[in-house]
Amino acid sequence: MRSDHLVSDSKIEEFISQMLQKGPRLSDYYQQPSTKSDILCTKGYSHEFNQPNCDRCDRERVVTRSVRRFPGPEIHYGLIASGDTVMRSSSSNTASYFEDVLCFEMEAAGLMTEYSCLVIRGISDYADSHKNDKWQCYAAATAAACTKELLSYLQPNENVSAAAASSFPLTRDDRPVLNKTSHFSGSGIQHTGAGTFSVGGDVNIG
Numbered sequence: 001m002r003s004d005h006l007v008s009d010s011k012i013e014e015f016i017s018q019m020l021q022k023g024p025r026l027s028d029y030y031q032q033p034s035t036k037s038d039i040l041c042t043k044g045y046s047h048e049f050n051q052p053n054c055d056r057c058d059r060e061r062v063v064t065r066s067v068r069r070f071p072g073p074e075i076h077y078g079l080i081a082s083g084d085t086v087m088r089s090s091s092s093n094t095a096s097y098f099e100d101v102l103c104f105e106m107e108a109a110g111l112m113t114e115y116s117c118l119v120i121r122g123i124s125d126y127a128d129s130h131k132n133d134k135w136q137c138y139a140a141a142t143a144a145a146c147t148k149e150l151l152s153y154l155q156p157n158e159n160v161s162a163a164a165a166s167s168f169p170l171t172r173d174d175r176p177v178l179n180k181t182s183h184f185s186g187s188g189i190q191h192t193g194a195g196t197f198s199v200g201g202d203v204n205i206g
């Protein structure tokens, strides 16, 4: 899939468009927000206290970014950190420790300790004090669309019993086995402790 996207667009926008056509009411939640609400402030500049959005934040502290060559969602492959604390700010210490981390999330660590799995997340904010929920639904839709496209590369294993396929969570022995020609590798996350984030090694599925 990654190679295919070097020569053609992903199907993320296509899938989201199809979803919104089927359920127009979903547009209120899952339509892409205006890029004007995509605001990145300089490191160390905190959000104005008690304000629901960044309207009162200093425009001089907004980072000016060049226009992207290719519009639409971008798929990033790499390390995701998982923890039990919402990330709302960064210090020089955490920034250097998480230098190679693409994003932070709060759910996958519980699964990763039990099952080998591939984590796909939509990125909705910059993990700083300016974070808000504006992009959250759209980010969730992009992650679901990305997952749908990834699944189109897999061949179902006919040996999985109907009983096993219908039970959730699957036990380690019942998990569907990916097609032998399919091999996914990526950096993953492992285990968290109270109030901490930790990152683990590569995860290989296939």
Ligand SMILES: [Zn+2]
Pocket: 046, 047, 048, 053, 054, 055, 057, 129, 130
């Ligand atoms: Zn702000």
